[in-house]
Amino acid sequence: MKLKTKMMADRFAKIISAWPGVECIAINEDAMQDTLDPYFALILDIYHEGSIPGSEERCKLYGDDVAAFESSGESKDRFLINNLPVHLEYKTLKLIEDRITIADTKLDSFHLIKDSGTYGFYRLSHGEVIYSRGDWIKRVREKTDKLSNEFWVMMRNAHQSKMVHFLSDLGAAVMQEDDFNSLISAAGFIKSACLTLFCINHVFEPSHRAYYTKVLELPVLPDSFRAEFQTFLCLDKGGEKDKYFKLANLIARRIVVLDS
Secondary structure, rough: OHHHHHHHHHHHHHHOOOOOOEHHHEEEEHHHOOOOOOOOOEEEEEEEEOOOHHHHHHHHHHHOOOOEEEEOOEEEEEEEOOOOEEEEEEEEEEHOOOHHHHHHOOHHHHHOOOHHHHHHHHHHHHHHHEEEEEHHHHHHHHHOOOOOOOOHHHHHHHHHHHHHHHHHHHHHHOOOOHHHHHHHHHHHHHHHHHHHHHHOOOOOOOOOHHHHHHHHHHOOOOOOHHHHHHHHOOOOOOOOOOHHHHHOOOHHHHOOOOOO
């Protein structure tokens, strides 16, 4: 972590950890980039129980150099410090624990979490802890590390179904020479294909920025997937529509037959 990033993270951790009910603060991996990187943002996940100060009070507590402050109630604050973006996301312990309980022991309620995927678990497991009041974060990480094969199969099926749906939409859009829906369907297809592969490998999905590198690092992939994936991303969508759909169809067929 860069010195400037650490100083900013420590600053907000000191302010926020003083609030009653704040159990843990973790820094997102996007903050590990150089501050000159266009993708850089200081993102902190704040896990808490009970209420937190209101948005106006929080803004005052953050300091006089806060600019462009915007808030989504008690869930998220976004602002700038010296033109650097800061995102503070507040997550209740109950919400996190309920999601983990469903994934761990109450799969009959799986429908309540399937659409949100596993990115929340990824952040919970991979964030660098910069403040912890107790051992809560250790305990929940132990549970997410041991999710059953049944959970992964159910999550795989959910994403694989979406992949097939987007593939069908892509085929229809290509036949109709519908460039807009071809683009939308292709994006949905390749994202769902990656999500399916993460589930097959029992790996939580990373941020969208990391999809490309992380999916290629997975140990279980279809034969030739790496080359086909890169070709799919590089095809001229305007001039090679038939090749575009045929390649997507091939990728999907090879994913569907993989063992979880």
